[in-house]
Amino acid sequence: MNTTSVPLFHALHRQPSPLRLPNAWDAGSARQIETLGAQAIATTSAGVAWSLGYRDGNQLPVAEYVARAASIARVISVPLSADIEGGYHPHPATVADTVRRLIDVGVVGINIEDGSADPQLLCRKVEAIRAASNSAGVELYINVRTDVYARNLVPAKDKAGEVILRAQNYRHAGADGLFVLGLVDAEEMQTIAQSSDLLLNVIIWPGLPPLDRLNEYGVRRLSVGSWLPQTLWAHNEQLVRGFLSDDETAPLMATATPYSAINTLF
Known part of the structure; x- marks a missing residue:
């Protein structure tokens, strides 16, 4: 691992404008994305799954994903973050072991999601991941994805409040960033960003405000998915x-x- 990639990846989230993070699915796509000027690259778990012949949705064999991450890291010089869905296992210790394997091949950040599961389970996974990354001497960037909006887990009027509550717990567990899948309302972006210490990540989505205005609403990272x-x-x-x-x-x-x-x- 390029040891300068870890602090660089953290710093990229604090630029004047949000970090635009394209998502790759193999070494070729990652190399092309880097040559087009990307400051960092993230994987799309769906794209990786499809390219390896699996359905998206926590179906990827960990060994194949680690090998794919290694092949991407080999051909790029910018920081690499890996989307690990729900961690590919219900047990936090096993998820942490998967993350250690990804760190070993050059990954400096991860995405991990709550989906429709108990958010406390994600807290326990984040705690285990943070402990594992600390023991490895790597300040891993942990970006937690919440599906409150995308899955309509609560009534519309309660979504921002539910995200803020979860963000507080995820921050306490050791997360760095908050990825709110499906969030497009500018006012709610501001509310969430101002109410959490986690750095807000949104994704290209129907109805998203103009990209050059996202920084006004507190967004620090924009993904392609x-x-x-x-x-x-x-x-x-x-x-x-x-x-x-x-x-x-x-x-x-x-x-x-x-x-x-x-x-x-x-």
Whole structure:
């Protein structure tokens, strides 16, 4: 691990403008993202799962994910954060062991989510992860994702308050950042950001305010999530359908990046 990546990744969350964090799914996508100017890279767990032949939703075998993280870390020089969904196990000690393995291959930050589970379980996982990272001598950036908005876990009028309550508990457990999936209301962003010591992370989502105004609402980090592989999946479908059914070959070559340009990235 590049030891300078850890404090750098923390510092990137305190820039004047929110950190724009593109999400990669393999070494090739990560290398391309870095060359386009990304200050850091995160994985999309959905994209990684699909690329390895698994459904998204805590289905990834840990060994395969660690190997994928290692392959990404090998080809980039910017900080790498890994989305580990719910940690791929219900027991905090096992989740902490998974994180230790990711730290060993160069990961300096993680995302871990509560989903529809008891938020106290996530607190225990974060505590175990923090203890493991401290014992490894790494100030891991722990970004907790809450699905209060995305899953409509409480009535609309209670969502911001529920997120703030959870954020207080997650902060006490050792988290650094708060990722509120599905949060798009500017006023609620401000309320949550001002009511928590955790640095607010949002994601590209329908109805999101203009990106150049997010800092006004307290946002410190903006993710792409799985939108990149989803969009590329649709584009690939069009190309393959054209080739198989419509005798269309020109689209395959019309916008292709030159072979040499890709090859020289590695």
